[in-house]
Amino acid sequence: MTAPGLWHIAAAEPGLTAVVDPDGGEVSYGSLAAAADRYGRGLQAMGLRPGDSVVVLLPNGSDLMAMYFAAMQTGLYIVPVNWHLVGPEIAYLISDSGAKAFVASSRFAEAAAVAGESLPASARFSVGEIPGFQPLSSLGASEPVGRPDIRTAGAPMLYTSGTTGRPKGVRRALTGADPDDVPAAGIWFFGIFDLKPFDGHVHLCGSPLYHTAVLNFVALSIQFGHTAVLMDRWDAEEMLRLIAKYRVTHSHMVPTQFRRLLALPEDVRSSYDVSSWRAAIHGAAPCPLEVKRRMIEWWGPVVTEYYAATEGGGTVINSVDWLRKPGSVGLPWPGSVVKVLADDGSELPAGEIGTVYMRMGASTFEYYKDKAKTQAGRVRDLFTLGDIGYLDEDGYLFLCDRKADMIISGGVNIYPAEIEGELACHPAVADVAVFGIPHPDWGEEIKAVVQPVDGVSGSPELTAELLSYLATRLAKFKLPRTVDYAAELPRDPNGKLYKRRLRDPYWEGQERAI
Incomplete structure (x- = not known):
């Protein structure tokens, strides 16, 4: 029986499809493994050794996955870059990670050219033409065909976006494991979602691979013998078409995608066969x-939610349990510890709101070159993402909001996520952000910024309608005092809302209550 893992599968079934590129081209396990070997040998010929870093600025595609597996079998740290960043921001990642090679797409030529100036031309490679870069196809082309001479497990090093300051890389010590074998932690992690090797699954990736979870899901799917279908830019109807065409069974999604799928006309939604779904995983x-609730009604009990972090640890809840405990993000993973602590570090009883802290087994991490940030998020052996929540009497975790987003108005704690969740259900609302702005007496007052659905314009009449709608669902002290409108809210492609971009202008020259 074939063992899971890219190279094991490539040896046993080289013609099996590993990746379907966004243009529909299919890349076999044999071809993907050969490209990873070639790039790995090329990087080692340049002098890169275990513990060194390579930065990649590539869109979703088999080129990125080949570079990923090249790094993962040669003991390198691979740093996937958010391709929305500009040249100086990418240059910072190259410098901070100590990268000795940089691979970029000509789609991002302008930013890549600026970012790559700190590296010699011999260390810069491109897919497509970028002045001063060598073609990626030349990397390892003059090396003998075969596996790299030094093979040991590498690791991704992803940078957290953070809320203040420059991003920090989450860097774990290399394990020294055999890179041909799937790590036990990966098999365990997919087991949480009932995903197993060679079980007929097909994965659909609709988010950028520079996100931790997205990259992890695609890489593990390939290692499990699951064909990975990659989208370049997510589109609701295109996702349904791909599900039907490739009989997709699982995907890693975000709530923004759910909302846009549900916004499709009923005749469009019903025209695609989505019966192949087994796991729609979101976080x-x-x-x-x-x-x-509407997604579960449409797709069935296949929607699984989890709460986790690049740093490790988390919770999970399936559709059946969620319908019993709506709003929960679930129970801790096996081996994970989740606690809710007061500001003094003491553990709070069930039902009391505090800061959520986690730990995954005995694993540790550090923010690269930032011991202070690492320690700031810790209490004893636990760490926090800054989220506020509570555990119920059965140990299920409920999140209220991020501590940095909490509004304190007249001494009362108000959680914007609750208000956003209610406003998002109004048929005129495509997206919404709620935050606190300065108030001379109360400290803060509640502001909502709404992105109306297509065909609807922001107006005093709509504001009155929205506030009247909220008044039937929330206490008066939770109602926004004012509502503004925007054509589009600032979200990244994975659904994360950059709320500070909306909030900070109101606080210029003033100090927030928290």
Whole structure:
């Protein structure tokens, strides 16, 4: 029986499809493994050794996955870059990670050219033409065909976006494991979602691979013998078409995608066969209760939510349990510890709101070159992402909001996520952000910024309608005092809302209450 893992599968079934590129081209396991070997040998010929870093600025595609597996079998740290960053921001990642090679797409030529100036031309490679870069196809082309001379497990090093300061890389010590074998932690992690090697699954990736969870899901799917279908830019109807065409069984999603799928006309939604679904896995952002209920009604009990972090640890909840405990993000994973602590570090009883802290087994991490940030998020052996929540009497975790987003108005704590979840259910609302702005007496007052659905314009009449709608669902002290409108809210492609971009202008020259 074939063992899971890219190279094991490539040896046993080289013609099996590993990746379907966004243009529809299919890349076999044999071809993907050969490209990873060639790039790995090329990087070692340049002098890169275990512990060195390579930065990649590539869109979703088999080129990125080949570079990923090249790094993962040669003991390198691979740093996937958010391709929305500009040249100086990417240059910072290259410098901070100590990268000795940089691979970029000509799609991002302008930013890549600026970012790559700190590296010699011999260390810069491109897919497509970028002045001063060598073609990626030349990397390892003059090396003998075969596996790299030094093979040991590498690791991704992803940078957290953070809320203040420059991003920090989450860097774990290399394990020294055999890179041909799937790590036991990967098999365990997919087991949480009932995903097993060679079980007929097909994965659909609709988010950028520079996100931790997205990259992890695609890489593990390939290692499990699951064909990975990659999208370049996510589109609701295109996702349904791909599900039907490739009989997709699982995907890693975000609530924004759920909302846009549900916004499709009923005749469009019903025209695609989605019966192949087995696991629609989501995290990264709060999901309004009504949106999730409607997705479960449409797709069945296949929607699984988890709460986790690049740093490790988390919770999970399936559809059946969620319908019993709507709004929960579940129970801790096996081996994970989740506690809710007061500001003094003491553990709070069930039902009391505090800061959520986690730990995954005995694993540790550090923010690269930032011991202070690492320690700031810790209490004893636990760490926090800054989220506020509570555990119920059965140990299920409920999140209220991020501590940095909490509004304190007249001494009362108000959680914007609750208000956003209710507003998101109004048929005129495509997206919404709620935050606190200065008030001379109360400290803060509640502001809502709404992105109306297509065909609807922001107006005093709409504001009155929205506030009247909220008044039937929330206490008066939770109602926004004012509502502004925007054509589009600032979200990244994985659904994360950059709320500070909306909030900070109101606080210029003033100090927030928290």
